[in-house]
Amino acid sequence: MNILAVDDEAVTLSRVKHYLKKWGYNILTAGNGVEALEKFLSEDIDIILTDWIMPEMDGPELIREIHNNSKRYVYIILLTSKRETDDLVSALSEAGADDYIVKPFNPEELQARVRVGERTVLLERKLREYNNDLENTVRMQTRIIRQTQEETIFRLLSALEARDKETGGHVRRIGLYSARLAKAAGWTQDKIDDILIAASMHDIGKIGVSDSILCKKGRLTEAEFEIIKSHTIIGGRILGNSKLPMLQIAHDIALYHHEKWDGSGYPCGLIGEQIPEAVCIVALVDVYDALGQGRIYRKALSEEAVLAKMYEERESHFNPDLFNIFTELIPEFRDIAKNNP
Incomplete structure (x- = not known):
């Protein structure tokens, strides 16, 4: 002593x-x-x-x-x-x-x-x-719970992958892109961990859309497009009324990820700051990934073409401040896409 x-x-x-x-x-x-x-x-x-x-x-x-x-x-x-x-x-x-x-x-x-x-x-x-020792034990148990949640969710989302072959890699990348963008936007680590999983569920409502429409190779009719749009409402219902912060974020993302900054999106026509920041993050990376990947109804665009198209819509479709942060992270997004095909 x-x-x-x-x-x-x-x-x-x-x-x-x-x-x-x-x-x-x-x-x-x-x-x-x-x-x-x-x-x-x-x-x-x-x-x-x-x-x-x-x-x-x-x-x-x-x-x-x-x-x-x-x-x-x-x-x-x-x-x-x-x-x-x-x-x-x-x-x-x-x-x-x-x-x-x-x-x-x-x-x-x-x-x-x-x-x-x-x-x-x-x-x-x-x-x-x-x-x-107790704090270390709690942290370890929290990590195990988080890993269990993530694995369970991705396994459930494999049901979508079985129907829509593009979905599997897409949902993994969206989670990783969103977490990186959230970090750059100054989010806390707990919220970053939440959006990593929550963003992956953005299209969960597609499970309620019929195969004939979801997998159609040709152009959708106006009525079919309205049915596709309903995946946001379905996703919101699936993820609604939860007390878990991660699922609350997932609910907003599933319901609103097709909203646009100028109010021209769907399903609610939200404008500007009415759109939660988590949703704005996912809206950016979803468009970036979707346009860069081939679909049964169109060919993939080059990254240059994707970014040019997004730049044209930076103030109408996207949160302008987040768009500026997003463009600085493109090299990192390329690495994420390469490692998660």
């Missing part, structure tokens, strides 16, 4: 050092608060005994600096000649000391209070170690 004793009175400091060494503690000393703070920051200190009134930096100020600069728990005992109740309350509550000893001190009292400090330090550190 390492103890730092701080006092500008040489006699008091010598007595403290004598007794603590006698009781088997490792002792460091300092003659003022500034020197003590330097030693504290360079050594592993467990307990501090500090005088109240000292030049350059007094005891309470030293205690505050220690609390501000240490992540480890340190037990602090304030040595003081002040005996008034208000002073002692101030030492414990305002300065942040754990205990105090009135000078001149009795060796037996000093030993008893230091031993209390030693037990407290050991218990506190065991508690912190337990909490760290």
Whole structure:
């Protein structure tokens, strides 16, 4: 147990050092608060005994600096000649000391209070170690749950892939593109993790569209196109009324991912900021990926042609601010597409 004793009175400091060494503690000393703070920051200190009134930096100020600069728990005992109740309350509550000893001190009292400090330090550190282990366990379990959710969702989406051969790779890429764009837009990691999965469910409503329309090679009739458009409503119904944040995001994406910034989209004709940011993210990457991939009813466009077409619609179809961020990420999107065919 390492103890730092701080006092500008040489006699008091010598007595403290004598007794603590006698009781088997490792002792460091300092003659003022500034020197003590330097030693504290360079050594592993467990307990501090500090005088109240000292030049350059007094005891309470030293205690505050220690609390501000240490992540480890340190037990602090304030040595003081002040005996008034208000002073002692101030030492414990305002300065942040754990205990105090009135000078001149009795060796037996000093030993008893230091031993209390030693037990407290050991218990506190065991508690912190337990909490760290618990946090690590929770994080690990959270990762397992997240991985289970992701795998389950992708396996369920394979039902779409069996009907619509383009869907499988597309849904994986949309999730990865969306997560990267969300990160660049400043989202928190929790929300990024959510959109990674939620974006992949953007077309889940297609499960309610008949094969004859979904897989039609020719141009759709106006009536057939209206049926295709209904996949947004179907997806919203499938994912609606959930209390899980990830599924709430997925609901918005499934329902609104064909909305346009100027209000000309479907199914609700939302305009501008009415469209949730998650939806705006998916709208961008969905168009980017869909136009760059061949479909049964059309050939794939080159990336140059895709970006040119999207640029023409940057203010009518897309959130302009997100569009600017999106264009900076194109090299990364190419790598994602290459690794997720």
